[in-house]
Amino acid sequence: MTLRISDVDVDLGGRPVLRGVNLEVDPGELVALIGPNGAGKTTLLRTIMGLLTPRSGGVRIDDAAVRRGSIGYVPQRHEFAWDFPISVEDTVMTGRVRRIGWLRRAGVADYAAVAEALDRVHMSQLAKRPVGELSGGQRQRVLVARALALDPSVLLLDEPFTGLDMPTQELLTDLFRQLASEGHGLLMTTHDLVAAVHTCDRIALINRTITAAGPPAELNDPELWMSTFGIRATSPLLKSLGLGPTAPETLEEVV
Amino acid sequence: MSPLDFITDLFNPDLRFLPKALLVAVMSSIVCGVIGCYVVLRGMAFIGDAVGHAVFPGLAVAFVIDGNLLLGGAAAGVLTAIFVAVLSQNRRLREDSVIGILFAAAFALGIVIISRSPGYSGSLQQFLFGSITGVLDSDIYVVAIAGVVLLALIFAFHKELVAVSLDREMARAVGLPVFWLDLALYVMVTVAVVISVQTIGNILVLALLITPAATARLLTDRLGLMMILAPLLGGLSAVVGLYLSWSYDLPVGGTIVLVTTALFLVSWVAAPRHGLAARGRSRVHVPAAMSSGVMAE
Numbered sequence: 001m002t003l004r005i006s007d008v009d010v011d012l013g014g015r016p017v018l019r020g021v022n023l024e025v026d027p028g029e030l031v032a033l034i035g036p037n038g039a040g041k042t043t044l045l046r047t048i049m050g051l052l053t054p055r056s057g058g059v060r061i062d063d064a065a066v067r068r069g070s071i072g073y074v075p076q077r078h079e080f081a082w083d084f085p086i087s088v089e090d091t092v093m094t095g096r097v098r099r100i101g102w103l104r105r106a107g108v109a110d111y112a113a114v115a116e117a118l119d120r121v122h123m124s125q126l127a128k129r130p131v132g133e134l135s136g137g138q139r140q141r142v143l144v145a146r147a148l149a150l151d152p153s154v155l156l157l158d159e160p161f162t163g164l165d166m167p168t169q170e171l172l173t174d175l176f177r178q179l180a181s182e183g184h185g186l187l188m189t190t191h192d193l194v195a196a197v198h199t200c201d202r203i204a205l206i207n208r209t210i211t212a213a214g215p216p217a218e219l220n221d222p223e224l225w226m227s228t229f230g231i232r233a234t235s236p237l238l239k240s241l242g243l244g245p246t247a248p249e250t251l252e253e254v255v
Numbered sequence: 256m257s258p259l260d261f262i263t264d265l266f267n268p269d270l271r272f273l274p275k276a277l278l279v280a281v282m283s284s285i286v287c288g289v290i291g292c293y294v295v296l297r298g299m300a301f302i303g304d305a306v307g308h309a310v311f312p313g314l315a316v317a318f319v320i321d322g323n324l325l326l327g328g329a330a331a332g333v334l335t336a337i338f339v340a341v342l343s344q345n346r347r348l349r350e351d352s353v354i355g356i357l358f359a360a361a362f363a364l365g366i367v368i369i370s371r372s373p374g375y376s377g378s379l380q381q382f383l384f385g386s387i388t389g390v391l392d393s394d395i396y397v398v399a400i401a402g403v404v405l406l407a408l409i410f411a412f413h414k415e416l417v418a419v420s421l422d423r424e425m426a427r428a429v430g431l432p433v434f435w436l437d438l439a440l441y442v443m444v445t446v447a448v449v450i451s452v453q454t455i456g457n458i459l460v461l462a463l464l465i466t467p468a469a470t471a472r473l474l475t476d477r478l479g480l481m482m483i484l485a486p487l488l489g490g491l492s493a494v495v496g497l498y499l500s501w502s503y504d505l506p507v508g509g510t511i512v513l514v515t516t517a518l519f520l521v522s523w524v525a526a527p528r529h530g531l532a533a534r535g536r537s538r539v540h541v542p543a544a545m546s547s548g549v550m551a552e
Contacts, residue, residue: 049428073428080422084296085476094418098429103411130476146425 001062001070001153002026003048003185008057010040010047017043019209021057025154025185030176031213032196033189035206036229041189042076044206045156048187049073061153069099072147074157077139082132088142089127092117095149117148121175137168141175148179155179157188161195173199194240256502264501273501276387276454279398280493280511283451284463286402288486289409290447291468292478293440297420300465301351302339302441305358306448307460309335311365314382314452319372325397325449332445335361340438385456385508387497398450405443416440417478456508463489466515473519473526488518 003025010018018040025031033041046052048059049071061070072095092114093106100106118124121141126134131142140160147155157176161169169192177199180186190196196203197216204213205228212224219225222233222243231237265274294303313331317324335357342353369375369382381389409416419426419436426433444464451460471484496511524531 051424051427068430073425075422075424075428079424081296081420084417084421085472085478085481086417086421087477090417090478091421094414094421095425095429097414097418097426098431100414102415106414132476150429 001185003071003154003187004060004063005044005048006057006060008044008047008059009055010043010052011055012043012052017208018047018054021206021210023187023204023210023213025187027153027183027185028180029201030180030186030188030199031202031204032200033187033204033206034191034193034196034228039207039228041206042158045073045158045187045189048156069150070153072150072152072155074140074143074147074155074160076158076162077136077143080131080139080143082134082139084131086131087128088123088131088134088145089114089118091131091142092145092149095146099150113149113151114145117145120148120179121145135168136164137171140164140168140172144175144179152184154185154187157186159189159191161190161192169195193237197241258498261498261501272388272390275390275392275395276507277494277497278395279390279450280387280454280497280507281490282398282402283447283454284467284489284493284511285486286405286447287451287460287463288467288471288489289406289482290443291464291466291489292471292482292485293409293416293420294444294464295468295472296478297440299440299444300461301354303444303448303464304461305339305354306332306336306441306445307452307457307464308358309361310445310449310452311362311382311457312368313365314457315365315368315372318378318382319368324453325394325401328449328452329446331361332449333442336438336441336445340441381456382452383457384506385452385454385459387454387500387507390453394453401446401450405446408439408443412436412439454507455511459508459512462512462515466512466519467492470515470519470522473522473529476528489515492518 005021005023008018008021009016021044023031033044035041043052047054050059050066059066061067093110095117096106096110096113100110115124115127118127121144123138123141123145126138131139134142144155144157144160160172164172173195176186176188180201200216202214203216203219205211205219205224207228211228212219220243222238225231225238225241225243226233226235229235229237264270265277267273291303294300310328310332313327313329314324316322316331317327338357339350339354342348342357366379369379372378415431415436418429419431419433423433447464448460451463455463467489468481468485470488471481474484475481492511492515496514497507499505499514500507500510522530527533
């Protein structure tokens with residue numbers, strides 16, 4: 001199932017934040033959404049989730065309106081009250097709260113979905129642990145499992161790598177690749193451009209609109225990155241991507 | 256006075272106000288204990304304090320016009336909660352400033368209103384610090400019914416309230432009515448405060464909401480258990496507090512609150528996993544804890 005964002009304009013408090021955003025995320029694809037602060041990354045994710053209403057344009061899945069539960073949302077870790085006295089499995093169950101319905105209790109199908117979601121993120125052995133005792137990487141995986149509990153076809157991840165060390169980032173990247181290979185479409189925002197270039201199938205550069213989108217190897221025009229991020233030609237960022245003047249080799253060689 | 260004398264007094268027909276006060280104090284402690292779990296976990300202590308003060312003008316009006324105290328308090332509390340919601344829409348002010356302004360204003364209004372009634376210093380003291388005399392039979396029914404309704408609502412909407420408290424963004428994303436669940440919780444806090452004000456008093460009611468729930472939080476990492484322990488601790492404090500108050504002729508609100516505080520301090524030192532003593536012990540085992548964490552990762 002393909003996520004299609006077409007001609008989306010979004011205003012926040014009367015200010016234009018996004019203009020003419022077009023982007024598609026196919027099943028089996030890991031797409032990075034990259035842009036400077038204030039570029040509208042989180043705004044775009046919230047619009048896709050239906051938390052914000054676009055001024056014009058729309059979000060569809062396979063040319064049908066988005067059904068609740070078909071898109072899983074993994075917000076930034078600081079949005080979650082980690083000091084709450086709740087176990088990992090009960091947290092994952094809260095992802096299904098609307099599917100269970102008002103005045104109803106979780107049934108066999110709900111427990112099965114939670115167990116499967118925990119298994120997918122390799123957290124089954126910590127199911128009973130209070131969330132407050134988890135490491136940063138484990139917390140991120142719990143949030144992914146909570147989104148997976150509804151078995152969505154598309155996952156939106158808001159800065160999943162922020163504040164995590166390299167080994168933890170690698171474990172998470174493996175998890176995202178695995179979910180993509182299982183047929184999920186994943187769209188994640190990140191500030192780690194180098195990791196995104198190396199691990200994602202496609203990269204979408206955003207600053208108020210999608211300035212470019214494509215496989216990392218094709219985004220080898222330094223001008224594109226300079227205009228999106230508002231950086232100079234001598235920026236270390238371009239060097240680290242292999243696009244700077246002192247590192248004339250193409251991005252293909254780096255990737 | 257021995258506990259046995261206290262029990263005898265409870266059944267003394269000349270002291271009929273005593274069992275009534277005990278019943279109301281225990282029931283309101285139980286309700287406050289359960290609802291207080293949400294107040295503590297969501298960091299709503301200031302709102303609880305504000306509501307405790309905000310019900311005062313309603314009580315004062317009801318007292319002056321000889322109306323129903325519980326209804327008056329509930330009306331004032333709910334009105335203040337709505338005012339907070341509306342005035343907070345102006346983003347130049349943080350919500351805590353708005354709450355501070357409104358609850359002080361409501362309290363001031365209450366003092367001005369009650370000063371118009373004859374013999375006001377006595378009634379003022381009764382409102383501020385609580386009283387065990389003057390609990391009507393009808394109050395017992397109102398408190399019992401309100402308490403049962405509140406507990407039923409908390410139980411019925413437990414999983415939705417948990418989801419909203421954990422992560423509002425996710426709750427919105429899955430389609431929960433976050434604003435209405437918040438408002439429902441504020442109204443439930445208000446009602447819990449109103450039914451407790453009479454015995455424990457305006458100022459100290461906050462302790463009934465916060466302290467038993469915070470004590471329970473120290474004792475467990477499971478919300479279900481926390482919501483059983485908090486009302487038990489609150490109810491125990493009410494019984495012991497009233498007994499001490501009756502034996503030594505102490506103000507009942509203050510005595511109950513001091514008992515809950517004592518339980519909190521004991522837990523703070525001796526709680527199995529989060530207490531001072533347990534943390535001191537675990538410091539010795541830091542290497543073991545770290546290695547198990549690595550394996551889990």
